[in-house]
Amino acid sequence: MAAVGLFLLTVFLASLLAGLLPDGLSPPDFWFLFVAALTPRVRPALALVLAFGVGLFADLAGGGYLGLMAVGLLMAAYAILGLSTWLHPEEILGRAAILAGASLAKWFGVFLVVYVLGLFLVGPLDFAGAILGEALLTALAAPFYLRLAEAILGDADHAG
Template sequence: MIRVTCIALVAGLMGLFVQATLIHSAFPAAIAPDFILVLVVLLALRERSLPFLFLAFLLGILSDFASGQFLGLNSAGMVVAFGLVGVISTRVYAERSLAIAFITFVCSIAKSAVCFVMLMIYISADVVTSSLWRVVFIEALLSALAAPILLYLLSLGVRSSRAKGARKSGRGQSTSYWATDR
């Protein structure tokens, strides 16, 4: 669990870095996928337990810290997304990339809806414009596309980490982590 937490936090920071810097410098007007949400979805797909729920919440707080505007906005969205994965994943075969992309898409929309509602409640309706929904849709689409790729990269990272651990302890290499060890 500690390893997963560390990997998730590092991956979250990396995601924020990519969102905040890489994508915007390469494509200034581009909409970036929400890597933190993708991470939360992948965590929820792996295990819907309390520690993972808190991890999702923590990643949401991390995202809020990065924006520096409102605390609790993204964390609420991530908690909802985490819960939604549980609801959807029982209805689709979540091992397939397409299904993962679909779940991510739905969760992204849901998270945005939560953020919208919270902004409506706590700030003002003027903040939310109609063009925002276009952004929300594109962000969801990009997040859905990024999810299978991020899953593959995380699998590689965890596998390599486990292989090192196994070599140290003298045991054989384990199988995949995110995909099969559910």
């Protein structure tokens, strides 16, 4: 039930900041942060299914191409599960490295879908600007969101 509350809070925050920020600036990726908060707290198979489902919801809610965010968040959850076994997620540097690796995996998944479907709608410089802006705002929002998620969901066991 706590995960549903965090999901509704994520919907609210994503909608609020998407409406408040100027058009050229991408809001923080709260869907990515939601998956990052939920993945260490559930079984790995369930984490992957939830990440894909959250991505489909984000695709439908955002009016984008169905599957872009779904595959991206699936790759991010897979990276979180893998990197959590190699790094120490209970330490701040380990958590930051896991989030950075998961963010790279998310964008790799998005680019993979773009390449396979041939959706070259914008130039690489426009894409790079959107990625950097979103990455910066997500990195700034991550400590606050993840602390809030920990308060709502409880402490993660990081066991997978």
